[in-house]
Amino acid sequence: MDSTTDELLMLRVRDGEVEKLGVLYERHRTPLFSFFVRLTGNAQAGEDLVHDVFLRMLKYRHTFETGNRFTTWMYQVARNAHFDSWRRRQHEVSLDAQEMEDREALLSPDPTPDVKLRHDQEVKLLQKALAGLPVESREVLVLSRFQNLKYEQIAGILDCGVGAVKMRVHRALEELRVKFSQLAGEEAYEL
Amino acid sequence: MNCDRVKELFADYLIGNLDEIAKAEVDAHLAGCASCREETRSLQTVWKKLAALPEERPSPELDIRFHAMLEAYRQGMKQADRDASPRVTLSDWLSGLWPRQPALQFAVAVVLFALGLLLGPAFTQRERNNTAGGGGTNDRALAQLREEVSNMKEMVTLALLQQSSASERLRGVHWSYQLEQPDREVLSALLRALDSDPNVNVRLAALDALQQFARNAQVKQGLLDSLPRQQSPLVQIELINLMVELKEKESVPVLKALLQNSELNSSVRERAEWGLQKLG
Numbered sequence: 356m357d358s359t360t361d362e363l364l365m366l367r368v369r370d371g372e373v374e375k376l377g378v379l380y381e382r383h384r385t386p387l388f389s390f391f392v393r394l395t396g397n398a399q400a401g402e403d404l405v406h407d408v409f410l411r412m413l414k415y416r417h418t419f420e421t422g423n424r425f426t427t428w429m430y431q432v433a434r435n436a437h438f439d440s441w442r443r444r445q446h447e448v449s450l451d452a453q454e455m456e457d458r459e460a461l462l463s464p465d466p467t468p469d470v471k472l473r474h475d476q477e478v479k480l481l482q483k484a485l486a487g488l489p490v491e492s493r494e495v496l497v498l499s500r501f502q503n504l505k506y507e508q509i510a511g512i513l514d515c516g517v518g519a520v521k522m523r524v525h526r527a528l529e530e531l532r533v534k535f536s537q538l539a540g541e542e543a544y545e546l
Numbered sequence: 547m548n549c550d551r552v553k554e555l556f557a558d559y560l561i562g563n564l565d566e567i568a569k570a571e572v573d574a575h576l577a578g579c580a581s582c583r584e585e586t587r588s589l590q591t592v593w594k595k596l597a598a599l600p601e602e603r604p605s606p607e608l609d610i611r612f613h614a615m616l617e618a619y620r621q622g623m624k625q626a627d628r629d630a631s632p633r634v635t636l637s638d639w640l641s642g643l644w645p646r647q648p649a650l651q652f653a654v655a656v657v658l659f660a661l662g663l664l665l666g667p668a669f670t671q672r673e674r675n676n677t678a679g680g681g682g683t684n685d686r687a688l689a690q691l692r693e694e695v696s697n698m699k700e701m702v703t704l705a706l707l708q709q710s711s712a713s714e715r716l717r718g719v720h721w722s723y724q725l726e727q728p729d730r731e732v733l734s735a736l737l738r739a740l741d742s743d744p745n746v747n748v749r750l751a752a753l754d755a756l757q758q759f760a761r762n763a764q765v766k767q768g769l770l771d772s773l774p775r776q777q778s779p780l781v782q783i784e785l786i787n788l789m790v791e792l793k794e795k796e797s798v799p800v801l802k803a804l805l806q807n808s809e810l811n812s813s814v815r816e817r818a819e820w821g822l823q824k825l826g
Contacts, residue, residue: 371623373616373619373620373623374616374620376616377612377613377616380612380616384604384608384609384612385601385602385603385604388602388603388604388608389601389602392602393599393602398602398604401602401604402604402605402607402608402611405604405608405612406608406611406612406615409612409615409616410615410697410701413615413616413619413701413705414701414704414705416705417705417708417709474598477595477598478598478599478600481595481596481598481599482599485599496596499557499561500593500596501596501599506557506558506563518554520557521554521556521557521558522553522554522557524556524557524560525553525556525557525589528560528589528592528593529585529589531592532588532589532591532592535592535595
């Protein structure tokens with residue numbers, strides 16, 4: 356396995372060894388895909404966006420400079436790709452019924468049906484609640500909770516101060532809590 | 547410690563990022579403040595709940611797409627390198643075949659004309675048959691392939707236009723000729739090259755390349771904007787020629803403004819006056 360750092364690999368890609376992008380792809384495709392699926396709520400859109408990010412990396416490889424951190428740069432490219440795709444679609448993605456069904460099919464099986472049902476319902480509500488947040492809140496939550504990034508790195512990606520990231524995490528979590536409680540209340544009422 | 551300070555430290559508290567002293571201070575505040583305690587507890591619960599969201603994995607289809615894209619890009623780069631190496635061009639080769647004697651030139655032209663008359667209908671018939679018999683799937687696949695190839699060409703063009711060596715950027719400009727309908731990004735890169743490339747040859751080549759898209763609104767505006775900004779008289783003259791050729795009335799005020807400049811190069815002045823006369 357290639358143990359060269361991401362940064363060194365990207366510098367080599369920049370300088371013409373474009374095949375090294377394959378190693379970076381192997382390392383980052385899954386976290387990047389997860390990032391997009393959590394952001395958009397759509398697996399197909401997630402794959403299209405991952406493809407787009409690696410294409411952009413080739414296109415803009417000259418902008419990667421010595422001293423840049425690869426993951427920070429990658430998520431910056433990823434945000435731009437997501438923003439452009441959102442602009443093309445002219446509306447923010449929310450999970451529709453079909454997508455929710457698709458995602459339910461992805462859930463891991465659980466041996467006890469009752470526990471599984473409760474777990475599945477909670478995941479479904481969480482996904483719904485997350486999808487209902489403004490994109491800025493969703494973004495900061497996904498980056499801090501799932502992408503294994505430090506607040507300092509997130510600040511670099513979002514182009515703001517570390518203090519601002521921390522405040523956004525707090526605010527976004529509060530929004531998610533409110534949304535989740537709302538949806539859970541509606542669900543209980545429907546039942 | 548007050549409630550606002552607890553909010554500020556919350557994100558670090560959440561992930562265990564606080565040093566012992568700060569953590570003890572937050573804990574002490576939470577012990578005495580029911581509202582902060584309740585808020586922190588509920589947010590921690592939501593944070594933990596998020597762990598339940600399943601890890602998503604892309605399909606193998608994505609790997610295939612990625613590797614195809616990377617390979618196409620590499621091929622594009624190789625092709626660009628080959629194009630840059632000195633070689634005999636098709637036009638050099640054809641001109642070598644062309645006889646010097648006018649009488650022989652006429653004879654060759656007649657023979658070629660006759661061949662065209664004989665072979666032309668046969669080829670067009672075959673083409674028509676192929677079109678009629680072609681399946682929809684093949685057409686779609688072909689259209690997709692064309693699009694992918696076009697994307698690759700655009701990428702190679704952009705990559706070359708951003709290189710530091712002038713000869714590489716020239717290659718980028720030449721690559722743009724392979725694009726039937728370049729996107730905004732390529733057109734912007736060509737306009738940038740025309741406007742501000744330090745090498746005048748690259749600027750001239752960019753102007754040549756842009757001529758074919760001069761009816762495009764973005765290109766037309768870019769060309770008009772570039773005229774007064776140009777440092778090179780040669781490029782300015784070429785731009786004026788193009789405006790006249792296109793009978794571009796919108797260039798009249800630009801040319802008039804150009805003539806107001808007392809330091810304008812005399813050849814450019816002459817050409818601008820000629821241009822105004824033609825367009826007027």
